[in-house]
Amino acid sequence: MTTSATAPHAPAVEAHRATLEAAVAAIRDRAFWSPHPESPRAYPADEGAAAFAALRDRRFPLDDQPGTTGWVGGEVSPYGFPLGVEYPHPDPDLLLPAMRAALPAWRAAGPETRALVCLDVIARINARSAEFAHAVMHTTGQAYPMALQAGGPHAQDRGVEAVAHAYVEQTRVPATPVTWTKPQGRREPLVLTKEFTAVPRGIGLVVGCNTFPTWNGYPGLFASLATGNPVLVKPHPRATLPLALTVRIARDALADAGFDPNLVALAAEREGEGVARVLALRPEIRVIDYTGSAAFGDWLEENAHQAAVFTEKSGVNTVVLDSTDDYAGLLANLAFSLALYSGQMCTTPQNLLIPRPGIATDQGRKTYDEVVADLAAAVTGLLADDARAAGLLGALVNPQVPRRLAEAPALGEVALASRAVSHPEHPDATVRTPLIVKLSGDQPACLTEQFGPITFAVAVDSTEDALALLRRTIREHGAMTVLGHTTSAAVERALTEVCLDECAQLSLNLTGGVYVNQTAAFSDFHGSGGNPAANASLVDGAFVAPRFRFVEVRRPA
Amino acid sequence: MTTSATAPHAPAVEAHRATLEAAVAAIRDRAFWSPHPESPRAYPADEGAAAFAALRDRRFPLDDQPGTTGWVGGEVSPYGFPLGVEYPHPDPDLLLPAMRAALPAWRAAGPETRALVCLDVIARINARSAEFAHAVMHTTGQAYPMALQAGGPHAQDRGVEAVAHAYVEQTRVPATPVTWTKPQGRREPLVLTKEFTAVPRGIGLVVGCNTFPTWNGYPGLFASLATGNPVLVKPHPRATLPLALTVRIARDALADAGFDPNLVALAAEREGEGVARVLALRPEIRVIDYTGSAAFGDWLEENAHQAAVFTEKSGVNTVVLDSTDDYAGLLANLAFSLALYSGQMCTTPQNLLIPRPGIATDQGRKTYDEVVADLAAAVTGLLADDARAAGLLGALVNPQVPRRLAEAPALGEVALASRAVSHPEHPDATVRTPLIVKLSGDQPACLTEQFGPITFAVAVDSTEDALALLRRTIREHGAMTVLGHTTSAAVERALTEVCLDECAQLSLNLTGGVYVNQTAAFSDFHGSGGNPAANASLVDGAFVAPRFRFVEVRRPA
Structure with a gap:
């Protein structure tokens, strides 16, 4: 131990003054x-x-x-x-x-x-x-x-x-x-x-x-x-x-x-x-x-x-899918978000609200079933290689997660089964890919947090219904993150209004290298403190x- | 009613921008x-x-x-x-x-x-x-x-x-x-x-x-x-x-x-x-x-x-009397503080902690009994004229206050009885001068708030004992204000340390036209939020x- 109450370490501490000044500027500028x-x-x-x-x-x-x-x-x-x-x-x-x-x-x-x-x-x-x-x-x-x-x-x-x-x-x-x-x-x-x-x-x-x-x-x-x-x-x-x-x-x-x-x-x-x-x-x-x-x-x-x-x-993080001009980017971005650390982030999306009639995309209209199938394929493709999959998924943090994962398929129709991945270096690690379950927006299961690699593809009648369910979800159960995909200015306004009313952090149209799970210090707020997910x-x-x-x-x- | 949602009142509102800027500067400068x-x-x-x-x-x-x-x-x-x-x-x-x-x-x-x-x-x-x-x-x-x-x-x-x-x-x-x-x-x-x-x-x-x-x-x-x-x-x-x-x-x-x-x-x-x-x-x-x-x-x-x-x-506001170089100023200032609005301010001192051996003053050493008698005389003098007294005391706010005032003499030896003042313009007003009761620091009565014109002159063995009682009072019952009178740098340090430890606002040696009851917006904090008197x-x-x-x-x- 290096403790010494008399050591003249003030210069070492002084060296951090520039960092303090820059940090104070950063939390103000938020760049x-x-x-x-x-x-x-x-x-x-x-x-x-x-x-x-x-x-x-x-x-x-x-x-x-x-x-x-x-x-x-x-x-x-x-x-x-x-x-x-x-x-x-x-x-x-x-x-x-x-x-x-x-x-x-x-x-x-x-x-x-x-x-x-x-x-x-x-x-x-x-x-x-x-x-x-x-x-x-x-x-x-x-x-x-x-x-x-x-x-x-x-x-x-x-x-x-x-x-x-x-x-x-x-x-x-x-x-x-x-x-x-x-x-x-x-x-x-x-x-x-x-x-x-x-x-x-x-x-x-x-x-x-x-x-x-x-x-x-x-x-x-x-x-x-x-x-x-x-x-x-x-x-x-x-x-x-x-x-x-x-x-x-x-x-x-x-x-x-x-x-x-x-x-x-x-x-x-x-x-x-x-x-x-x-x-x-x-x-x-x-x-x-x-x-x-x-x-x-x-x-x-x-x-x-x-x-x-x-x-x-905890909360029920929600994605509203209305429309996109980059369907491939949407799928890739979302698949990565679901896979990262096996969905064990407090910011991982859980409920994907998808209108049954489908969403408008740059590849034409995609029905609820098509979106779910395409997302399942994107996840499967992303995690096809075990070594790469293990590097994204990591291991399940404790025994409650696999237990919950084993029970979740009973909640609805399984669109993508979870599979066990064998870790190349750690054969005893419990590594699992995300499960995607189809639910209807009126099923109570979609209003409970399922911590771990469990995603609900929630069928709703319309984007309007999705917004109503989003509002109810945040108000009653909280959300650390909300993600919306839309090309409509009106839907974007409505989505923003819900998030301002219910006090949730909103990301829009993420199709590239930024994921809804991730926030950057000095710029993004993690949680709002204003809904049940966090005070x-x-x-x-x-x-x-x-x-x-x-x-x-x-x-x- | 002057309501009109379409009235072009923006310029009226704009006129307050200078006030906003000055107020923002004031809360920073605190002058x-x-x-x-x-x-x-x-x-x-x-x-x-x-x-x-x-x-x-x-x-x-x-x-x-x-x-x-x-x-x-x-x-x-x-x-x-x-x-x-x-x-x-x-x-x-x-x-x-x-x-x-x-x-x-x-x-x-x-x-x-x-x-x-x-x-x-x-x-x-x-x-x-x-x-x-x-x-x-x-x-x-x-x-x-x-x-x-x-x-x-x-x-x-x-x-x-x-x-x-x-x-x-x-x-x-x-x-x-x-x-x-x-x-x-x-x-x-x-x-x-x-x-x-x-x-x-x-x-x-x-x-x-x-x-x-x-x-x-x-x-x-x-x-x-x-x-x-x-x-x-x-x-x-x-x-x-x-x-x-x-x-x-x-x-x-x-x-x-x-x-x-x-x-x-x-x-x-x-x-x-x-x-x-x-x-x-x-x-x-x-x-x-x-x-x-x-x-x-x-x-x-x-x-x-x-x-x-x-x-x-509520809290038990406390004054520690150790020493002063302006005994007359101390008495006059304190008498005014006790009389103002009949002690019905959340900031009015209640307990005056006075060492039995007395306090050093510019008029020589004053024993506990002398200080109490001199303060009683100062209050009596200040409120001798009914019209002037009514202008300082105001009326008792509700029937609980005179009830409490009537019961308080039983708590100890009365050093100054409360007297009824007849209001020159409002004969039906209940106007009362402060009561001063002698207590010993080990009597539990001094650890309860007595809202209204009730002052306890609390005898303690020493300034050290006063500081210990002050600490206990703030920690257990809270205080909106603390006032200290001392000419000793060591006592001042000790008093400050208690107030920093127990999170109470401290005024020192007030002998002029500023009273412990009063705080000024933009400069003084009213309450600390850190002791039981207020969060x-x-x-x-x-x-x-x-x-x-x-x-x-x-x-x-």
Whole structure:
């Protein structure tokens, strides 16, 4: 461990000032920008593999974290082998006070120093992206290229974005004391000196998810930390390693910058232990970030009254097919979206609403049955080669997904059966292609989330009916993403109106290399926070502002 | 009524652009600024009296509001006469859909137009400040000068402040479509067009209070309206008139600007009807602003899960007396703070923590008993003349206050008895001077809010003990304000540390014409939102950001 409270690391932190300025400009301009290369060539895979191997079958190096009363582990790679890593299991009665004790100096450091130190944490994470890629791959089942990009630079982007928003929101008031002079007519004016301090709410809790531990974890982690809150990270017991690495690196960077490393700590747990439910109600926990099931997210929103609660839960992502001038592009783009990580993204489309009379295309009118058959063919073609398929699909993240996949064909007529793909390097991985089931818009099954490679081709009477079903779906069940294909200005207007009314993010006519599943930090909002799929958006002002308060000290000048 | 959807009133609205720009600068600089004169000379009292008289003993002119199923009234002036005004009692099943129908055009208007129209509403309110002063005086019991200033220009300032914050937060992203170009090495770049719309959450509900209907009502009303939410105003049944006037003016201004007047509506109720509890759980209500009792505020926070809930509840405001170099100034300033509006401000100090050994002053050491006696004398002197006393004290707002005041002497040794003041113009008004009761810091009574003219002089062993009691008081019961008097840099640091840790607004050494009860819009934060007294601060980013969401529409360029 490299901790040293006296090490003169300020220059290293100062080096991030340009990144902070560029990030602040980027969240305002929302054009393309990233401080992190995304090319795999930037992150040597073999070094990452070696670092990952060195972590396995041992205790994770976090013995400096206070309050450890035991060690827990049990992660099994979706590619078919146990990781063998054990993590400290803390006693919150010992760990939380140690974290709270770290707060005053971090608060006193101010928004700018906090932002720069957070950026230093992220820069150190970036330098180890290949190691993270292996850790993400073997906890989530993502294929390596995706684990590298989404788990590495793209997750880091979201972290930098959160830091930039936190910095902007905390610097809405002057950093130095203000003189307030109120005229009193002919009498002497009233003069006060006022000093404003951004004060954190308390300790932040990040409850990690199984599928995207870093991408979904970093926004809350860095938004809380940058606004002055110590952060306790409670990873999913099946995806602990990527967040344990994150915590380790954050502790080192904080210590190197002269701060108490207990500003960031890990709360690992045994599977099924339910630690989040206990931690979430602790009075010290004043901010909670959660990604996962709607049931627990709703429970948090309804019970953790002492905390600001930010959730991303689940939804029924919907595609409305009305018309297109690039039918081939539509099919290819959609097939890729369905296949990517076996549909295990919170942004993967589930319901494709297709009018029974068909859709107008550059290849003539295509009926509902033709569209479904053509899409099935596109998926089949995309995934024909097992090695290529495995590289797109990755592995199923946990046993619930294949169970759900096995039950789904009973819901309707199967338009494309899911097939088992044998992974060229990992024969024990569970790899499956997407299932497409035909449903009618009046069947209740299409209003439940089917997490995994399950697509419903939903027959509706007309585009108008599709819009009505879209509205009902978002309002009642939420959606992280909506995709529309239309060449009609009127339909586009109607689709936009539904998404504005029901508060859902809309992509239109994607036929090329941008997919509805993907959002870019600094430009796209991930979720809106305004429909049942999530109460938070990554990243807007509402995601950072409630994490701190301004405390004012005023006195006669 | 002046409503006309086609009237060319845009220039009137445009005239407020300079105000918007100045307000945006003011909330950033936090120096003194106000667009509203506060001198009573600016608002002819006789015209206000005539306008007020014209409103009495009739139905309030809101017959254009949809869904009215009856008329309710019953307000009685704390100065001793019934107002005789009746207000429409709406059926929410009819009124809420009409309000929701007004939303899309208001959303489409965008943040700038909404801000300018809101400023037009406030400018029209400002022009009628004297009328408002009478309405506020005869619903809250405030004396006329206070009703004019706090209920008029100061309340309007808070409204403009909310509009400025809402505008800043909504314009964090570009108003016009953005082109996003992502390089792809030697291939063609990916290019998308992205359009961002600030989308309101739904309908806002403002639950007004009895004591400051406009000052506490305007921040939430204008924050919600400026972020695109229609607003339903549910006034306190004893203080309906000032908010009914506000609703009437807002509806006229909205119509004149070409918008649906149903963007702002009134939900008057009979006393004891409990309409807020019903409205607060309606699915259409997505934002709630509430000022009032902790019991109902806590209930809202714990039950209205469908809404963003902003509360100002109650607290135990505390003064720590350690030392002073202006003992006379301290006594005069504190006596005024206790007397102003009979201690019926949410910011009035309640507990004065005084070390038993006494405090060092420019007049020598003063023991606990001496400080209490000197303060009692200062209050007595300030309020010796009945006419002057009535002008400071105003009337007790409702029967609960004199009841509480009658019971309080039993809590400890009375250092200053409350006396009845006869109002020179309103013999039926209940006017009372402050009661000062001696308590010891270990008596539980000092940890409960005693709303009204009840002050506890709390004896503690030392300044250190005072700080410990302060910390416990804020943490467990909350505080809107903290005041400290000290000449010691070490005590000042310790006091500041407690207020930063427990998130309370601190004033130091006020001995002149600024009082701890008073905060200035654009500069001071009212409440912190970080202790049990309130979950919101007037006005910061966290007060506006959760009221809307950004919805993005992206498509290939």
